[in-house]
Amino acid sequence: MIIPIGDTQVRGGHLPIVSYTFIILNVAIFLYQTTVQGNLVCEFAAVPYDVINGQNLYTLITSMFLHGSYMHLIGNMIFLWVFADNIEAIIGSWKFFLFYIGGGLLGAIAHIYFSTYNTSLADIQCMPCSILTPCGGTVEDIPSAVIPMLGASGAISAVMGAYLMMFPKSKIKILVLILFRSFYIPAVIFLVIWFGQQLFSGISTIGATEVLSEDVAWWAHIGGFAFGMICGLIYRPLVYLRR
Helix, strand or coil, rough: EEEEEECCCCCCCCHHHHHHHHHHHHHHHHHHHHHHHCCCCHHCCCCCCCHHHHCCCCCHHHHHHHHCCHHHHHHHHHHHHHHHHHHHHHHCCCHHHHHHHHHHHHHHHHHHHHHHHCCCCHCCCCCCCCCCCCCCHHCCCCCCCCCCCCCCCHHHHHHHHHHHHHHHCCCEEEEECCCCCCEEEEHHHHHHHHHHHHHHHHHHHCCCECCCCCCCHHHHHHHHHHHHHHHHHHHHHHHHHHC
């Protein structure tokens, strides 16, 4: 496993208050998830089939602050810690806030579109949140359109896409767990390889009506990253103005 743990980009500019606040908020909400009675996932995660039918639209926002496990949370927060502060330092806190939420929304919409593209009412045999109680079947039997989507991955993917456009000459410090060593590699290489993996996995799900074994919202990553790249191109001139 390869984990990004830092970069060579000097931050400067605005203090990344929003980035750090999002990290604290995500951790606090997850800890609350683990202690509260009832199921926050069923109430606040985004179920594609519900959203496409105009129900529970608020979950497009709330879902990006929920996580399914400690590893899901830790992985997302590490990526947010490494990539977000430099972007907020350049564009400012309010713009970063809107950008982050926008990336999460676009990622969620992309996931919902591809999850429901080949799904009809006849395919829906379980209630929303049935991944938790799969109606006597296996996870693979459940249409992907009723699998709750949660996590900050779409928004964080947008951050990574913007980073690629704004700081292409930066280097990322990565930790290679199997070697117990860290290295610096060009951000372009790291991010292009990462996005290529997401794109390949996402394309492989097109036409599938059932959840795949990885249970990953690939198109949320792809949609968020694409949104981030577009915004990164818009914000890129600000990088040079800060110098």
